[in-house]
Amino acid sequence: MRALVIGASGGIGSAVATQLEQDKWDVTHLSRSVDGFDVANPGSVERAMSRLTGQYDLIFIALGILAPLWGTPEKSLSAIKPDDMARVIAVNTIGPALILRHVAELLPKDRRGVVATLSARVGSIGDNKIGGWHSYRASKAALNQIVHGAAIELGRSHKQSVCVALHPGTVETPFIRSYAGRHATVPAGQAATNLLSVISNLTPEHSGGFFDYAGEAISW
Numbered sequence: 001m002r003a004l005v006i007g008a009s010g011g012i013g014s015a016v017a018t019q020l021e022q023d024k025w026d027v028t029h030l031s032r033s034v035d036g037f038d039v040a041n042p043g044s045v046e047r048a049m050s051r052l053t054g055q056y057d058l059i060f061i062a063l064g065i066l067a068p069l070w071g072t073p074e075k076s077l078s079a080i081k082p083d084d085m086a087r088v089i090a091v092n093t094i095g096p097a098l099i100l101r102h103v104a105e106l107l108p109k110d111r112r113g114v115v116a117t118l119s120a121r122v123g124s125i126g127d128n129k130i131g132g133w134h135s136y137r138a139s140k141a142a143l144n145q146i147v148h149g150a151a152i153e154l155g156r157s158h159k160q161s162v163c164v165a166l167h168p169g170t171v172e173t174p175f176i177r178s179y180a181g182r183h184a185t186v187p188a189g190q191a192a193t194n195l196l197s198v199i200s201n202l203t204p205e206h207s208g209g210f211f212d213y214a215g216e217a218i219s220w
Helices: 011-022 042-050 082-100 134-157 188-200
Strands: 002-006 026-030 058-061 113-118 161-167 210-212
Touching (some): 011 026, 011 058, 011 188, 042 082, 082 113, 113 134, 161 188
Parallel strands (some): 002 058, 058 113, 113 161, 161 210
């Protein structure tokens, strides 16, 4: 079995790659820190994805930022900064969309193949009860729409494919450490175990869906 993990140097991406390798998968790693992969740069995405060959049984996209390095998630609409919002959307939405353009070339047509993209429950419009975090919420809501559309398109040529958005829970990584607050967190290794368990149970009927770490569907 072959897997491609994009964002493999991050907390969740690294843990997923490690567990797959422990399970004897052949894993291709792709990350900014090791490969210079810049998801916000269309040329970088095109070069990296075009170099990949063969077919992957799993493509796991583990990318995202809460805010630019110089900023923080907004607590109110008055705190929105256009440049910061544009950066969050570039990384969380446009970058994965550029990656998804290539997955049809990398998934098998004669058997099951899965594309799983990390999203977040806060991207659910129906679940939003407290507001705030406007750029991050909007970027993940838009990502969910991209994943849903990609699943429809992919399903036309890859009948056994599964393309989903996944919420990993609140994970103990540098990405979230400053913002977890009173939310219960799980180690990255446990999050990876949870997500891979969900992925293992997905069927083509689930394609286009949005699921949490326990396999429960999340409201759009």
